[in-house]
Amino acid sequence: MSLSVKLQMRQSQSLVMTPQLMQSIRLLQFNHAELQQFIEQEVERNPLLEIAGEASEQDAPESADIIPLRVHEPEPDGSAERMSESLDADYENVYQDDHGAERPDAPELAASWKSMPGGGSGGLGEGVDIDDFAAMPLTLRDHVAEQVAFAFENVTDRAIANELADHLDPAGYFQGDTHEIAIRLGVNRERIEGVLAKTRSFDPPGIFARSLSECLAIQLERKNRLDPAMATLLDHLDLLARRDFQSLGRLCRVDEEDLLQMLSEIRALDPKPGTRFEETLSEIVVPDVIVRQASDGGWLVELNPDTLPRVLVNQSYCAKVSARLPKAGEGRDFLNECLQTANWLTRSLDQRARTIVKVASEIVKRQDAFFLHGVDHLRPLNLKAVAEAIGMHESTVSRVTSNKFMLTPRGVFELKYFFTVSIGSANNDGETHSAESVRHRIRTLIEQEEPHAVLSDDDLVDLLKKGGIGIARRTVAKYREAMSIPSSVQRRREKRARAKAAVA
Incomplete structure (x- = not known):
């Protein structure tokens, strides 16, 4: 066997992912916020790109597709003299205490009335946002700091209390270690524990507790309801979570009526007292697609105009700059690159919208029964079926349906919601059912059950089979646990207790 080196020529085909092709694929997966951020970055980098609607009325477009930029040319010789003549440069009118150009500390009262001098859009209130003068929301740390200043006269105790407040979590629980705090502050641990005990009298009741049972105990003690039976109940919250009311009644040595009264008091408490100071911003979902019913009974699918990016290529500005550049050079190359990038971006955004x-039209076509009758008629659907119907790759459909939402007459749904696995039929008729519709039926059956006839997982399997759904018991249990629905034993205990409480 001999080894030799040979030179051969081969011709093959391969898919080359150019940077622009990779970016076009990324555009499909962007949601509205990510796409808007990407466009703003491209507009900053590319002088030929503009976002429609940002130009003022004085910079009206020369055509419907062009919004020209205002080019500021350098002033020739003598511009400084002409500029000083056009401006009021008389230094006799300049005073040291003249702060008219500065931003006021608060909106002038006269500026809020158009009939008064200086009022209206050109008054002193121009450019002033009233939100800048609104009070900051009170945080849990600030609320505790106000109470520390009045609760402790000693400077050392006040410093210890402020240190303890720094270890509060958003729910108001104390998460620090008193031993480590004592070493860091150079005081004994007993003093730390004493300050901590005093801080538990702060408002809201329950803060500075180390556990849920301690938090509830503090609140019950404020109401003078922390008796031995209630303390025993708080020590066995695990039994309460399992709805084991019989064991709780035996441990607390109370009858069923007293236990129900104790449970009602527990439900009235706040397990996370610190969250009332937490500033939570609700995220508003902006739908990308809007579905409306047409007059002929069909469905109209259109893009949300509020999420459509309006990016234009400023051809007039490009022509002005191109006329002043030499035919070759770095400036010409940069301008050509900007023009190619701008044209690519506009084409990619148009292709993304199409x-x-x-994809949305095909989803609406296949899930027509859902839009007409509800989730019970949601059909099983996968990405491959949609991809084959519209002639695209399955990965493309997956990117399109990621982080996109659809506004329908039945609410706002993520596009991924309409893709569910298939569950076979119990009648061998070939009809399949969507997993989401099956979960909805399980939830409906459990909500309709009576306290004396709670459905077990086997009962749910039998009822689903009568409805034509063939499903295993372990699948029913998995769906039930995923919906945070307790077992039949726990539901029976809770519903019986509620029924007796209602009768009482």
Whole structure:
């Protein structure tokens, strides 16, 4: 066997992912916020790109597709003299205490009335946002700091209390270690524990507790309801979570009526007292696709105009700059690159919009029964079926449906919601059922059960089979646990207790 080196020529085909092709694929997966951020970055980098609607009325576009930029040319010689003549540069009118150009500390009262001098859009209140003068929301740390200042006269105790407040979590629980705090502050641990005990009298009741049972105990003690039976109940919250009311009644040595009264008091408490100071911003979902019913009984699928990016290529500005550049050079190369990038971005955004409409239209077509009758008629659907119907790759459909939402007459749904696995039929008729519709039926059956006839997982399997759904018991248990629905034993205990409480 001999080894030799040979030179051969081969011709093959391969898919080359160019940077622009990779970016076009990324555009499909962007949601509205990510796409808007990407466009703003491209507009900053590319002088030929503009976002429609940002130009003022004085900079009206020369055509419907062009919004020209105002080019500031350098002033020729003598510009400084002409500029000083056009401006009021008389230094006799300049005073040291003249702060008219500065931003006021608060909106002038006269500026809020158009009939008064200086009022209206050109008054002193121009450019002033009233939200800048609104009070900051009170945080849990600030609320505790106000109470520390009045609760402790000693400077050392006040410093210890402030240190303890720094270890509060958003729910108001104390998460620190008193031993480590004592070493860091150079005081004994007993003093730390004493300050901690005093801080538990702060408002809201329950803060500075180390556990849920301690938090509830503090609140019950404020109401003078922490008796031995209630303390025993708080020590066995695990039994309460399992709805084991019989064991709780035996441990607390109370009858069933007293136990129900104790449970009602527990439900009235706040397990996370610190969250009332937490500033939570609700995220508003902006739908990318809007579905409306047409007059002929069909469905109209269109893109949300509020989420459509309006990016234009400023051809007039490009022509002005191109006329002043030499035919070759770095400036010409940069301008050509900006023009190619701008044209690519506008084409990619248009292709992205068309792809989203195609995918959404196919989803609406296949889930027509859902839009007419509800989740019970949601059909099983996968990405491959949609991809084959519209002539695209399955990965493209997956990117389009990620982080996109659809506004329908039945609410706002993520596009991924309409893709569910298939569950076979119990009648061998070939009809399949969507997993989401099956979960909805399980939830409906459990909500309709009576306290004396709670359905077990086997009962749910039998009822689903009568409805034509063939499903295993372990699948029913998995769906039930995923919906945070307790077992039949726990539901029976809770519903019986509620029924007796209602009778009482």
